[in-house]
Amino acid sequence: MITAGIDMGAKNVKVVVLRDGEVIGRAMKAAGFEAAETARQVLEAALKEAGVTRSAVQKLVATGAGREDAPDQDSNLTEVGCVSRAATHLVPEVRTVIDVGAEEGRAIRCGDHGKVVDFAINEKCAAGSGAFTEAMARALEVSIDELGPLSLKSTKAIPMNAQCAVFAESEVVSMIHSNVAKPDMARSVHDAIASRIISMVRKVGYTPPLMLVGGLARNVGFVDSLKRGLEIDDLHIPDNPEFCAALGAALAAAADA
């Protein structure tokens, strides 16, 4: 059976094509202003990679902030459910999932088969999402890909207040003027985001094993801060972490069809 999942994310649209539980096609593109049109293009690209036509897809489930606008869908589900489902599909023992995307950070506690037990989503504060790292990368004048490795070179922690992204940003500016070393500032930024995320994890109650998904999982600096903050050595990061929600949607489609 072939199904597809579309994640209409705040920044990027992601599609996963699944056959009998195996991913056979994957594509991603910046959503832009014409999200529905982008979704069509991304679906087409993923189908092409999978080597199947649209008609071969038995069911298509949409998720993400813009899920209502996903074209050609059979139904839609929230990211929380999809991410939880995907995480436990990949690693059945996982009980806590952290999903940090461009706009939202989520902490999910799941039970068997990905049933969502509780969830928390960051509220009104960009410091718990990917957008914050982008703002900080600009302030530090490095690319977003360089930010993570740069922070691993840090030799000391400089606590930064992460209640509010605006406050935090002005603290970075202060640090720049106090000649704080760039790696230390980069680390400070990641510590601040991790702290915000960990607050949410504590809200739902941290139960190992933990999986980290979403775009920010590729940021080695953030991963390091997260491990230190939670005092853990290990956590699961799947390949293609930004495709988790789409994978979950495709799995949900298969379960339902």
Next chain:
Amino acid sequence: MFERFSQIRKERHDYARAWKERTGGKVLGYFCTYVPEEILYAADVLPVRILGSHEPQDVTEPHIFGMFCPFCRDCLAQGLKGRFEYLDGLMIAQSCLHIRQAYTSWEKHRPVEFSHYLCMPHKVKSPRARTFLTGELETFKTAVEKWTGIEITDERLHEGIAVMNKSRDLMHRLYDARRSDPPRLTGTEALEVVLANQMADKREHSELLEATLERLPDREVPERASGTRLLMVGSEDDDMAFFEMVERVGGTIVTDDHCTGTRYFWNKVETNGEPLLRAIANRYCDRPPCPTKDWEARDRIEHVLKLGRDWDCKGAIVIQQKFCDPHELDIPATKKALEDAGFPVLILEFDVTVPVGQFQIRVEAFLEMLGADDLF
């Protein structure tokens, strides 16, 4: 000259643990300066003020909603992180809403042997409040007796009152030494003394302070004491880094109205032949009010203006703890009154850490403005 005070503040937990070991006594942590320490000293208990540690933290989110002030969350974090695990008792006197949550969450999740919520009345300007508070103090006193096994006699109460009053007298003398031009000590140094006062055994603190006061007149005044004379107005402020910055860039804080400052020690218990608990109740009703208790009339403003005049201040810095409603409610009227009375005002919003760099820009601009006033 103030190193010992500073040490007490920095090593507050070691201090309390050492006190416990030395005396075998009980330590009680409290939130809010409306707590009647007289009664605690009367029962040989060491009351210590719980303040935050000015570090960002991730442990209070499950317990206190983020829209409540950073201070109350910082205080709770200390409890959740086990930094006060030597406490035998925990209490709060009813004042503002936010800090109550630090108490109620701490009490549930890090329970202690003794805990008490004292219903400090809000309508302190009504004579009914004194009677009410006296009754509540009776209940409190009985609870403390039960906890400590000590009967709190009138004699012991006199002793507790004497300890507190002596400390207050000495604190006044310290602040009086800041009236001169230049003041005999900086605001940072004074803050060390006030904070240590809230964390140490007052008997020891008074001894130390008395000795310090003796040496003050002959002391070579630090250069930082010659800056522009400033009044600090706010909720609670123990942000050393901020005080240091202000005094590094040309200001000198000479007095204040906040609860880690004069509001803590301003007036004494006057016994005047009154029953002692009544006299204590009167003291707490009469003291400079926290904004939550300054109504229907605004008496706090007159008190603040008098501080500004008596300490010859040139301007005021208003420290607004983020999200603190009572102070936000007072600020427009206070700002207007200060400005009308000739004290320019700088308002800054605080969190547990402050962007020192950004604040420095504002403080420097403010000082420049005050300096320019002098020229014209």
Next chain:
Amino acid sequence: MSEIPTYPTEPLRCWDKAKELRRRYYERYRDIKDEGGLRWAGGAWSLGAVPAGLGRDVASITSEPYAASIAFNKELSIQCMEAAEKKGFARDLCSYMRTYWGSLILDKYAFGGPFPKPDFIWQDHICCSHAKWYQVVTDIETDIPFFSVDVAAGPAHEINDNKIDYLVGQMLDGIEWLEKITGRTYDDELLIEACKNEFRATSVWAEICSLNKAMPAPLDEKSMFSLYVLGTLEKHAASVADFYEELRDEVKDRVDRGVAAVKHERCRLISDTQPPWGFLKVFRYLEQFGAVSVGSLYTFGLIGLFEIKPDGTWGPRTTPMDAGVDLSSREKVLRAYAEWNLHKPEWQHFYSPHLKSEMMIRMCKEWNVDGVMLHYNRGCEGLTLGIAENRLALIEAGYPVLPFEGNMGDEREFDLAKTMDRMDSFMETLSLKKVASA
């Protein structure tokens, strides 16, 4: 939840009367001076029976419901809040306060014309903002006499004579003050009458809330908002007490006949804190899933008074009249009045959130609740106090909880799309899909 139930529904017969009572209340406040009457402003929790002793021609305006009314008018709401912010008041202050001050500053009455100035202010004080609210009002309109009663005397289970004396003493002082500033002679008979009305109104409201234990629920919370509000306007008025008795009879009838508020009720929720007034559609949204909010401690306990009945469950508090309490003098009735109010459910969490958690868990059990929605209301520090601990306790007791941030009065702080998204996730965790015909 495989079968989708279908229940008969009917609109409430006394709905229009409720609307009419509310309209007349605001008109009376505006027009009473034309007949030589008096009008006062104060909070919804003000001990309103006391000024009633000044005469039958005394009207009031309670601040919170008035501000909530403005919240429905998004344009006026923003104008009011911006006017307050221009005067230097911070945005995180209680949104009701900012709205109310704005209405005064702009001199715009939400029900038409300029803001009718009160003759005096009669306020209560339990949260930090209460008395300060009107202190700021007197900064704006400097010649209005102002008296506030401190009711923060402690939780119900610790009531003693000292606490009652405190409230009674202040009320006695208040009566003297009222006589002085109005020049009128106080009438204790009117006070006693007003207190009895309030005992009756608040007890009967609790009875109505208790009837919602029935399955299906005869009332949904969104509708209850339009009904409980009358108690927040004038719970000491005979018209409100009489109306609640009429409403109670109608609700009893609905229970007897199995009439539901929501046709496909299959999931019962309770909420908490004031709802985001500008976005009550979220309650209608839930109905699409067959989910209904059957109430909240807020809707029940803001004005309702409860007690534990002989069978161990919550029910309406027995009025002092029915309990045979002597109410024949000023002092006696004021004592009963103080004690009655100190038992208010919504006053308990001010002393400890754990007291509220207990009540909420009881509600979940007795009202057959499947989940809880907690409005982390940035607009009201008093009612949102301790809400995080309530969440922990409810989860520990086994109830799914959906927290969502918002503001009851400041729509700039409420994200409808994100909230609906969270509700979708919550419905998923409760295994509920939208009902096709809902």
